[in-house]
Amino acid sequence: MTNFFANIDWLTILNGFCILGIIAGGILTASMKKPLSCVLALGGCGAFVALEFILLHAPDVAIAEASVGCVLSTILFVIALRKATKEEEK
């Protein structure tokens, strides 16, 4: 146990912060009441996943995750939600 705490440094702390952000984003996505809040929490989860990919020395995958998982999927979900709520009002 003492050996584990002796080897800790700032990179490990940042890794743990990113993993906690991913877990928090997933839990918020599953437990939010409003659908728009779920979509935004999913985008935040994607941003933390992109940061974790950068920390694991994979900037290629990080750019793909940031552009697809964080921006494009959020936009598609928001457009679909707007279409669904508009048809619900009619």
Added chain:
Amino acid sequence: MNNGNKMKVRHVIVKCGADMYLPFAIVFGLAVILFGTVSPGGGFQGGVIASSAAILIYLGYGFKTLKQAINPHLMHKGEAFGAIAYIALASIGLIAGGNFVRNAIWNNGDPGKVISAGTITYMSWAVGFKVLTGVAFLLMLLISLLGDNQDEM
């Protein structure tokens, strides 16, 4: 501005934000496509980044201006052109006497430069063009499905 409950006038902050981020999105996406073989990124990532310009134009100026700025039929044909260009460049390996995506002209340029990987560079550009036009066409199709684009702006 016929009825009050529908928001038809775009907010000035949204318009100015779209104006500010539009050149950065296009230039960064095209740079990621061009340097795809020698730097992080590639055709797919750069194409998705550059095609977010369509969303920015829609957010700032509405669907009519987006339709005037980007021709959807041209985007649809450009996607087919990108796919054909990828297959044609990959078939050079067959003609040179190897496998389907074999690198045929591999000994041009110094390592680390942009044009140094033979046909891989041009295949990456073809993938970038295909993804750029395809995702832009997909986004325009989804926005046109919203159904509120006839009487705005």
